[in-house]
Amino acid sequence: MRGSGELAVAAITGAAGGIGRDVARAFANAGYNTALLDRNLPCLPEATQGISTAVDLTRPGEVAAAFDRIGCEFGKLDALVNLAGINHCSPVSRMDADDWDRMMDTNVGSMFLTAKHGIPLLERSVGPAIVNMASVSGHVASPDYPAYVATKAAVESFTIALSQEVGPRGIRVNAVAPGWVNAGFTDHAKSESEDPARLDEAARDAHLLGRMAEPSEVAAAVLWLCSSGASFVTGQTLFVDGGFMRKH
Amino acid sequence: METRAAAIAITGGAGGIGSSLVRRLRTSGRRAVSLDLRPCPEATESYQLDISEESAVAMAFQRLDALAGLVCIAGTNMRGRVEELPWEDWRRVMAVNARGAMLAIKHASPRLEEGGSIVLVSSVSAHIGTDGYTAYHASKGAVLGLMRAASGEFAPRSIRVNAVSPGWVDTPFTDRALDETPDGEAVRAQAADAHILGRMAYPGEIAEAIAFLLSDEASFITGTELIADGGYLRKR
């Protein structure tokens, strides 16, 4: 994927998560050294080079330290992939302000902090890229999840703004927006549901392709956006949603 | 909308767009309540508070009667590239622009009449970037997301939720941003050119767009963004 013989380095947040594990695996398979970040210590994919750090990405000091470590270890960064995220169920009329802040800090603020400390390392790469995790949820009237919808819409706007800010320095910034993914959040929802089979059914109905995404399909899109094949793509949101946005 | 008696609550009612809306509503016989850091002498009632502070917001809305509408205009801005902008500044922009709108909706909710209307002010900034303003851009994206989700939440009460996104508006907000831009005067000179209509918006034009979404004329419009930008996003 990267130039031959070159040491490529990818930092991946949320790497202990359902999607994150597959993204880490995809980058490792493509020859990247990976720096995996998550509040739960992520496992490095077998037989791969890299480092793994337990970090709360909403704490500026911890993020700074984690990127210091990446700088010491690798001296640069070629890809920064922001996947860490949480969800919170509450309508606006009952929203707890602290829950709202936690959502904003985790789903968007963490991307600001990793960019803050990652950009100096990305500037040392040839063809550096950032990919942020958005979601189709940023676009829908989802009454029970306003904080999630707001954070994911914010991710797209942040992605555009950052692409403008760092574009002149050769850093590309894009987002991926999945529909439902057969991992992580969906697994959490199934484990809390009395009727998980109904969720599968709903997921089938929600996409033109009649199924959810596998995490590897999201990983492939993230990897491509970081590759030289995407060298003229920036400021975009790539919907990897099986037609969720077009289904009515 | 001129027939309804209930008031419209307006956060940021003392600002350029806000005070223009207050005047617009009062001229047509409506009651307009301002919630702003600063007093708004033209409003029917004026509460001075920080919209990001829940206790203050809760207290103000508790004192209000029924509302026909809520307009969230209060907004702030912090300049600095990602590498330089302090985390506290990022959080402040998010707190005022996004949490502030959320809190206003939350505490206005029990007061809002069936068939009412909520209008959030976002910006073309949700769709573009400008050097040194990532926090502002992200916060305006959050406002759009909040609007979309809330349109679902309030639909069962026939309350519509929409956003108005201006380009550049000739208000103190713009003056302050230009003042802190190194080549501010040059940027101001180009600001007109950035719109296909060849000028910035007058605050009254944004107030008109908001008033339309508040009115019953917009009775089938919800969950949408009205871009009132003089063609800013179409100009290249």
Ligand SMILES: NC(=O)c1ccc[n+]([C@@H]2O[C@H](COP(=O)([O-])OP(=O)(O)OC[C@H]3O[C@@H](n4cnc5c(N)ncnc54)[C@H](O)[C@@H]3O)[C@@H](O)[C@H]2O)c1
């Ligand atoms: N699964 C889906 O259907 C789906 C769909 C669209 C988007 N997404 C997005 O994909 C991303 C990954 O989600 P997932 O489904 O793999 O869920 P997941 O819960 O398995 O993974 C999220 C990871 O983020 C980590 N994390 C959360 N807060 C953190 C913090 N403060 N500091 C460090 N790490 C933190 C968690 O520990 C977890 O490992 C999220 O941004 C989510 O919003 C998921």
Ligand SMILES: NC(=O)c1ccc[n+]([C@@H]2O[C@H](COP(=O)([O-])OP(=O)(O)OC[C@H]3O[C@@H](n4cnc5c(N)ncnc54)[C@H](O)[C@@H]3O)[C@@H](O)[C@H]2O)c1
């Ligand atoms: N002026 C523009 O070019 C422009 C363009 C697009 C969007 N907007 C948006 O329009 C809105 C208002 O803009 P304006 O041009 O009227 O600006 P303005 O500065 O004239 O008015 C903003 C008002 O919000 C109030 N305010 C700020 N922080 C507050 C807080 N924490 N609590 C309570 N009140 C607070 C201020 O006191 C002020 O009266 C903002 O949301 C801004 O982002 C402005």
